[in-house]
Amino acid sequence: MAMLRPRACSAETKYCPGCGHGIANRILAEVLEESGRDKRAIGAIGVGCSSLMPDTFDIDCVQAPHGRAAAVAVGLKRCRPDCAVFAYQGDGDALAIGLSETMWAAIRNERITVIFVNNGTFGMTGGQMAPTTLEGQKTSTTPMGRDAGATGRPLDIIKILRGLDIAYLARGSLSGSADIATAKKYLMSAFDAQDAGYGYSFVEMLSPCPTNWGMSPSDAMKHINGVVRQTYPTGEFLRGGGNE
Amino acid sequence: MKELMKGNEAFAEAAIRAGCRFFAGYPITPQSEVLEYLSRRMPEVGGVFIQSESELAGISMVYGAAAAGFRAMTSSSGPGYSLLQEGISYIASAELPCVVMDVMRYGSGLGDIFTGQSDYWQAVYNGGHGDYRTIVYAPSSVQEMADLTVMAFGKAEERRNPVTILSDASISQMMAPVELPAMACHDPDAPAWALKGKGNGHFKRHTSVMYYMNEYDGYVRAKYEKIEKEDQRWESLETEDAEIVLVAYGISSRICEEAMRSARAQGRRVGLIRPISLYPYPVNAFDGLAPRAFLSVEMSALGQMARDVALACGMRAPVYSMLGGTRLYSCSDVEARIGEILGAAHGAF
Structure with a gap:
């Protein structure tokens, strides 16, 4: 079977071997091109590993300040309502420094799609603790493992966003071919919700970071399926014209 | 026909008339009239008004709007202006106007x-x-607020760089008759940098332009050298024969002008340089002047502008400061200071 690379994935990505970002970029490109949205898509790209994306992703985009991708996307979408506008962010970007921008774009039910790649760590800066780091997980700033008593429990943003009046909310996983196909469907549904004018859509993707997890790429995939999903269950949580 | 307006309102209305169709901002005194005015005015012209959750978000929204080709702006005051700096650096780095x-x-x-x-x-x-630098304009009247705001949007696009209007509580809160500019049209699809989706063409990305340049250092130096050479703006009043030249901008320049007129009426040869662009600093205004002293007058306790005066005049004469932080000076205070300085310079005055 011939595997056609999406046109937007114009060059080899710059991510580490086994990183989930390459998969996320690929299915995003497929969704945009299969729906013809690539011609009218604009992305606001987060800082960290996400910032490697514009070099190899041939879609109009803005490199946002750290944490502010949702706000940049709001500026784009309000000016260009007919464009398919997305923010692409990691966990440090969207949930630590940018939690305010993430929340307020959702609270205002802005017609943007936020793509949130959750690999439980600050990848680019060397694997420090992120809001999504699991309890007990060792990182370069939690050398004894994350202590929930001192740092709080892992942040499940879906639980928070579920209470808001938004259009679409889902969490997929990039840890196997069936899951990747499902995550791609979630992305398509999110852009459909945006185009229908329903409002804010948010798709989280559980993503492997073999480099900072100290695992082989295949072990990192197994770790998501066996461990990470216990803290972050996957599925569609909101769908349609608002909170149901 | 002139209209009676506050400085803040003149800024907001002039921006609308300059074709600005995007504003995102956060309340802070003494700037809040800008938000209040635009919350009703933007919808009337089909523009976007957003009361943002913070200044960090507001300037990021402006960044997105500017990338989309729209004339976009925000406004704040000191504490909030500090938060805007993050986004201003990004916008300058991507060479977008705002x-x-x-x-x-x-x-x-x-x-x-x-x-x-x-x-x-x-x-x-x-x-x-x-x-990076931002081009900075300092209005000293409500009328000049309107005029500089229109100029700021054009200059931001010409130089592809953020432009700051550095106002103060007095200029922004005072009411005065103002001749508003005619309504101009800005086509957001026209700028080469406008993002609207790649269509059937090549995609565009806005990020630090240094990533895609071979000789960035020289490029960015040349960019700002050109601005420093070509974009200086100032007003000189009676400087040619002046024994002492006052230097002041914004509200302080109005106090200084009154002090200068009063001193002239008493036979003292006093002049005034009023910088309008603070970056680039109007160093050309100092060319050929040979007073006995310069006096920088500003409402800051540490003398923030005074050293620019010293650089601009090449220290050909002593540079004095008249400073006001929590304690503000009046026209008579400035006159007294002029007397002190000239008295010291002459032995007696």
């Missing part, structure tokens, strides 16, 4: 809401990180 107003109040930290000029360093020498 207009930002800082209505100065006095003080560091929370400070206070009375008038001041203590954000000079932050505005003129950048609160943000990296190698």
Whole structure:
């Protein structure tokens, strides 16, 4: 079977071997091109590993300040309502420094799609603790493992966003071919919700970071399926014209 | 026909008439009239008004709007202006245009809401990180607020760089008759940098332009050298025969002008340089002047502008400061200071 690379994935990505970002970029490109949205898509790209994306992703985009991708996307979408506008962010970007921008774009039910790649760590800066780091997980700033008593429990943003009046909310996983196909469907549904004018859509993707997890790429995939999903269950949580 | 308006309202209406169709901002005294005015005015012209959750978000929204080709702006005052610096650096780095107003109040930290000029360093020498400058205009009247705002949008696009309107609580809060500019049209699809989706063409990305340049250092130097050479703006009043030249901008320049007129009426040869662009600093205004002294007058306790005066005049004459932070000076205070300086210079005055 011939595997056609999406046109937007114009060059080899710059991510580490086994990183989930390459998969996320690929299915995003497929969704945009299969729906013809690539011609009218604009992305606001987060800082960290996400910032490697514009070099190899041939879609109009803005490199946002750290944490502010949702706000940049709001500026784009309000000016260009007919464009398919997305923010692409990691966990440090969207949930630590940018939690305010993430929340307020959702609270205002802005017609943007936020793509949130959750690999439980600050990848680019060397694997420090992120809001999504699991309890007990060792990182370069939690050398004894994350202590929930001192740092709080892992942040499940879906639980928070579920209470808001938004259009679409889902969490997929990039840890196997069936899951990747499902995550791609979630992305398509999110852009459909945006185009229908329903409002804010948010798709989280559980993503492997073999480099900072100290695992082989295949072990990192197994770790998501066996461990990470216990803290972050996957599925569609909101769908349609608002909170149901 | 002139209209009676506050400085803040003149800024907002002039921006609308310059074709600005995007504003995102956060309330802060003494700037809040800008938000209030635009919350009703933007919808009338089909523009976007957003009361953002913070200044960090507001300037990021402006960044997105500017990338989309729209004339976009925000406004704030000291504490909020500090938060805008992050986005201003990104916008400058991506070479996109926008207009930002800082209505100065006095003080560091929370400070206070009375008038001041203590954000000079932050505005003129950048609160943000990296190698960039913002073009800074300082209005000294409500009319000039309107005129400079229109100019700021054009200049931001010409130079592809953020432009700051550095106002103060006095200029922004005073009411005066103002001749508003005619309504101009801005086509957001026209700028080469406008993002609207790649269509059938090549995609565009806005990020630090240094990533895609072979000779960035020389490029960015040349960019700002050109601005420094071509974009200086100032007003000189009676400087040619002056024994002492006052240097002041914004509200302080109005106090100084009155002091100068009063001193002239008493036979003292006093002149005034009023910088309108603070970056680039109007060094050309000092060419050929040979007074006995320069006196920099500003509402900051540390003398933020005074060293620019010293650089601009090449220290051909002593540079004195008249400073006001929590204690503000009046016209008679400035006159007294002029007397002191000239008295010291002559032995007696």
